[in-house]
Amino acid sequence: MTPPSDRRRLVLSSLAALATVLAVQSLVWPRRPSVAPLNASAIGRQLTSHAFAASRQQDLPAQRSQERARSVGLVFSLGQGQTLRLARGVARERDDFALAFLTSDAPALKLLGRSITSDPTGPSARGRIGTAATRQTCLVIGPGQSGGFGVTNEELLAVIDPLPRDLRQRVESLLGLRLARAYECAVISLSASDPAMLTDPHWSRLLQVLRPVLASGGANR
Secondary structure, three states: OOOHHHHHHHHHHHHHHHHHHHHHHHHHOOOOOOOOOEOHHHHHHHHHHOOOOOEEOOOEOOEEOOOEEEOOEEEEEEEOOEEEEEEEEEEOOHHHOOHHHHHOOOOOOOOEEEEEEEEOOEEEEEEEEOOEEEEEEEEEOOOOOOOOEEOOHHHHHHHOOOOOOOHHHHHHHHHOOOOOOOEEEEEEEEEEOOHHHHOHHHHHHHHHHHHHHHHHHOEOO
């Protein structure tokens, strides 16, 4: 009869071998990331219920590749020369989880002349899209997330849970027994013909209005 300690070692060795095979498979045939669409109706109602004169404009196209995915972008005119653009974005790799990477292939979302700033709500980036002054951030969303904001890879990773550390946790993650980390956030981009419309109080109020609907009811399930 095989001693219990030997059986445990055999099980752990088998799991480690399986984890290695799955890891190699993920490198050779990586799965393309996918992302759920945003719920335009819910977001529109949330904006108008908080006195934002939201008017739906033409959507931005969705994008999906081996490295990232981005939902159809929602565009709202908020009046007074303001344009709000929203999209869900997900990166396949942990090191690519950054606002600049998620928007780099979308001219209507790619921020030029970027500078990082912060206010009580959280980090954001300032720059321009076309000739319009623009402010952007990304709201981390997904199961168990607190709904924190970030721009850089370091800021966004600080919001989500750290990677599993021991072998058993890594094997469980590969086998689907542990919730996989989703490097996903909701891109929030506000452009204005008058840069004064991007002041901290106005920006913070907009984020507080959007946060609950994007974190919970902002996606079609």
